[in-house]
Amino acid sequence: MLSGLENKWVLITGASSGFGAAAARAFGEAGCRLLLGARRLDRLEDVAAEARQAGSPEVGVQVLDVSNTPSVEAFTAWVRGRTDRVDVLVNNAGGAQGLNSVAEGVDADWETMLQTNVLGVLRMTRAVLPLLPRDAGATILNIGSIAGHVAYEGGAAYCAAKAGELQITRALRLELNGTGIRVSTVDPGLAETEFSLVRFKGDAARAKKVYEGMQALTARDVAEILVWVAGRPAHVNIDELLVKPVDQAAIHKVHRRPV
Ligand code: NDP
Numbered sequence: 001m002l003s004g005l006e007n008k009w010v011l012i013t014g015a016s017s018g019f020g021a022a023a024a025r026a027f028g029e030a031g032c033r034l035l036l037g038a039r040r041l042d043r044l045e046d047v048a049a050e051a052r053q054a055g056s057p058e059v060g061v062q063v064l065d066v067s068n069t070p071s072v073e074a075f076t077a078w079v080r081g082r083t084d085r086v087d088v089l090v091n092n093a094g095g096a097q098g099l100n101s102v103a104e105g106v107d108a109d110w111e112t113m114l115q116t117n118v119l120g121v122l123r124m125t126r127a128v129l130p131l132l133p134r135d136a137g138a139t140i141l142n143i144g145s146i147a148g149h150v151a152y153e154g155g156a157a158y159c160a161a162k163a164g165e166l167q168i169t170r171a172l173r174l175e176l177n178g179t180g181i182r183v184s185t186v187d188p189g190l191a192e193t194e195f196s197l198v199r200f201k202g203d204a205a206r207a208k209k210v211y212e213g214m215q216a217l218t219a220r221d222v223a224e225i226l227v228w229v230a231g232r233p234a235h236v237n238i239d240e241l242l243v244k245p246v247d248q249a250a251i252h253k254v255h256r257r258p259v
């Protein structure tokens with residue numbers, strides 16, 4: 001897959017699974033050099049091996065917890081030890097915890113969702129901004145969600161977090177106007193990754209039901225979009241891209257076949 005991204009430095013948060021891992025493979029195929037972060041180092045090492053196999057000339061992995069400022073700072077110090085520039089920052093780390101109504105809400109779940117999906121994006125962006133080159137097509141690529149556009153029952157904190165991510169993206173684009181740095185959000189609907197397994201705290205049967213009888217997006221579908229967005233000519237900014245499975249006409253309208 002040739003995209004003009006060869007040898008660009010791409011930093012991906014949450015690269016140990018799902019979209020982040022698929023993005024590492026896809027940017028690897030495009031010939032990018034990769035800096036991968038997440039909390040599970042063993043999983044990152046497996047992803048790194050796949051990305052090298054796919055064609056990446058250089059892959060580094062390092063522990064990263066985006067919910068913790070010292071961890072973000074230590075990660076960025078590690079990045080600075082490998083390169084003085086980051087061409088693409090993919091703020092992907094995040095997810096949901098639980099599907100409780102507000103009345104039944106759990107503090108720890110709310111705090112995790114806001115820490116990762118909102119403050120994590122702010123922390124990572126603040127830390128990496130000085131490394132993004134000016135006027136060279138550098139890109140901040142945030143992963144939002146359909147949940148940032150439309151609310152659903154049990155999703156109050158997650159929907160609020162992804163709406164927060166959307167507004168961070170919009171504010172950043174205004175703040176960075178004139179620098180040549182592009183700011184995009186890619187907002188998927190239902191995609192089968194470990195997202196629901198994490199949301200339902202390891203309940204695999206409940207997680208599987210979310211995608212039952214319908215064809216969800218794959219992590220690869222989303223990763224290919226990320227490579228496409230980052231690979232546009234330097235003067236082109238893809239502002240907001242909402243992508244859903246054909247079976248999902250709207251957040252509450254999902255076509256399911258009998259199973
Ligand atoms: P996965 O659960 O498969 O991947 C989530 C990734 O985020 C993992 O690599 C995990 O790594 C990482 N992560 C979670 N918390 C932290 C943290 N505190 N610090 C660093 N890394 C962290 O789910 P997806 O790939 O689906 O999710 C990726 C993004 O896409 C999330 O922001 C999610 O909200 C969003 N999204 C998902 C959709 C879906 O339907 N799947 C649809 C729309 C958006 P580790 O545990 O090793 O730290």
Ligand code: 8X3
Nearest residue numbers: 145146147188189190
């Ligand atoms: C994940 C998509 O609809 O499960 O962001 O919230 S949804």
